[in-house]
Amino acid sequence: MPGLEDLYREIILDHYRNPRNRGELESPPALRAEGFNPLCGDEVVIYLAMGGDVITDLKIAGQGCSISQSSASMMSAAVKGKTLAQARSTIRAFRAMMSLHGQALDGHGDGASGGGGTGAVGPEEDERTGAEVAAAEGVSLGDLEALQGVVKFPVRIKCATLSWHTLAQALDEAEKGAGPD
Template sequence: MSETNELYQQVILDHNRKPRNFKVLEQPTREQMGHNPLCGDELTIYLELEGDLIRDITFQGSGCAISKASASMMTVSVKGKTLAEAETLFREFHQMVKGELDPETAPNHLGRLTILAGVREFPARVKCASLAWHTLHAALEGKSDPLLIKE
């Protein structure tokens, strides 16, 4: 498979065309905006938390196919997970796209997210794939600009 096809797989293109959980949550527990000023990608993540559980997660925004598909796939994979499980996924995903974790050999919890492993061959695009995850991470940590987080 060529590197282009490796990156732009059908699943990714499908998530780009029909992003899942692509809507505003009316009363989110937390809301976090993420912005990549270099390319103008922008998204907002809405979280409904129940104790330790991510009960619902949605997003809105605009960006390239990789950032949009990654955000869409992220919402699917963390919905219903605990905060600790989501943090583990964040860490493993980050390591995978940076080429520090090979999902084919190292044990991991990534599941379908490994479809985005191809991005590690495109250093300029790693930020696109990880924007949604960094935004989620910031929302869970509650560390970033409080103006952007509603609790």
């Protein structure tokens, strides 16, 4: 549709129609985190199964628009089988791609429930692109790069980032659970 090509890329619609890693895991032992988009009511639930510091399985439940659902689907594909550190790196790369700088998305801040802004700007503002951050961190955004067009639709950025905020929360839990050993 004219005007919406950048938003609704074919690969996004594919992930929306055929979401990867959709479902639930028994919790416990799986970690469970939920996120809400206060603007539109979208909900996402992430189940995370850890083996040491590796995400051995990950399932996504909840309801939402094509952008939030496809972003969650692509995210699940990108971080499943990866280590906690790699998942954090992917979050940072995605955050840069969404032009969200600072602490909003890395799991050590709370950008998820903020007001109308498109993301907090932290002290160490990072102007690198998502691809640059991904390269520097040694991870690949892959299909996720299709979500770049969302930046032109500021209202929808929160749709795209909902599952990432929720993943960050789940990773925080995973790190807490890993204990000090």
